[in-house]
Amino acid sequence: MILEIKGLDKSFPQADHNKIEVLKNLNLQVEEGETVAVVGQSGSGKSTLLSLLAGLDRQSSGSLRLRGQEISAMSEKKLTQFRAENIGIIFQQFYLMPHLTALENVSLPLEIFGHKDSQERAHEALQQVGLAERESHFPHQLSGGESQRVAIARAIVIRPSILLADEPTGNLDNATGVQVSNLLFDLVQTTGMTLLLVTHNTELAQRCSRQLTLLSGTFQ
Numbered sequence: 001m002i003l004e005i006k007g008l009d010k011s012f013p014q015a016d017h018n019k020i021e022v023l024k025n026l027n028l029q030v031e032e033g034e035t036v037a038v039v040g041q042s043g044s045g046k047s048t049l050l051s052l053l054a055g056l057d058r059q060s061s062g063s064l065r066l067r068g069q070e071i072s073a074m075s076e077k078k079l080t081q082f083r084a085e086n087i088g089i090i091f092q093q094f095y096l097m098p099h100l101t102a103l104e105n106v107s108l109p110l111e112i113f114g115h116k117d118s119q120e121r122a123h124e125a126l127q128q129v130g131l132a133e134r135e136s137h138f139p140h141q142l143s144g145g146e147s148q149r150v151a152i153a154r155a156i157v158i159r160p161s162i163l164l165a166d167e168p169t170g171n172l173d174n175a176t177g178v179q180v181s182n183l184l185f186d187l188v189q190t191t192g193m194t195l196l197l198v199t200h201n202t203e204l205a206q207r208c209s210r211q212l213t214l215l216s217g218t219f220q
Contacts, residue, residue: 002162002194003030003053008062010048010217022048024217026062032161035188035195037205040214046198049214050166053196054089055079067161084113088155088193090184092167094147096139096154102126103135106153125153129183145176149183156187162194169204181207 008026011019022045030036040046051057052064055071064071067086074082096105107122115121126135129149139147148168155163168184169177181204188195197208205211213220 001029002032002034002067003028003196004063004065005029006063008052008064009060010045010052010057011060022217023052023059026217026219028212028219030162030194030196032194033192034210035185035197035208037197037199037208037211038214039199039202039205039211041200044214045217046200046214047166050164050196050198054087054164055083081113084109084158086161088158088160088163090148090151090155090163090165090168092170094139094144094151094171096147096150098139101136101138102131102142102150102153105139105150106135106157109154109158121157122153125157126150128156128187129153143176144172145180148172148180152180152184152187156191156193159191160193162196163188165195165197165199167199167201168197169201170199177204 010023110118
């Protein structure tokens with residue numbers, strides 16, 4: 001089992017000493033290599049859940065274990081290292097560095113941690129997403145679909161054990177969205193990565209082996 005969530009809660013304190021409960025007593029087990037979609041309307045807690053899984057935020061209570069390790073028990077330094085080695089993240093926004101080429105954007109996560117083969121692995125990742133010929137281009141020279149493919153290459157370049165995707169086709173037109181989703185699922189199948197996909201797109205969700213609905217902070 002790659003991911004295990006038990007009794008997960010997340011709330012945000014308010015100025016009036018009350019709190020907003022976003023996630024409530026979530027329980028989830030995900031096997032290695034499984035593809036899981038979490039669907040729900042805006043405000044249901046999907047992105048908050050993904051932030052917790054990525055270690056970008058901390059839960060209020062409960063347990064979140066990835067590869068057998070409790071994420072909330074890690075120091076920030078250890079968590080940063082753990083994320084860099086195990087978790088690939090794809091956002092709805094591309095978040096590419098505008099002053100870096102496609103190759104440099106993809107190699108950045110490896111270079112931060114001193115990988116000597118970062119350029120070679122970045123080139124390989126861009127080949128995997130069909131953009132080897134665009135590696136010297138800057139983000140403003142790329143289309144939306146190409147930018148998201150660069151973002152996917154950046155997420156897989158670390159060879160993660162789990163890939164987290166937050167509305168990966170949300171900023172793309174329908175045709176480009178289909179192309180990007182086809183690429184994403186092909187990569188997951190080829191590499192055997194675990195995929196946890198957050199989306200409101202039911203067609204995209206149905207491509208996963210399992211679909212979960214998040215409503216008012218709980219799985220239905």
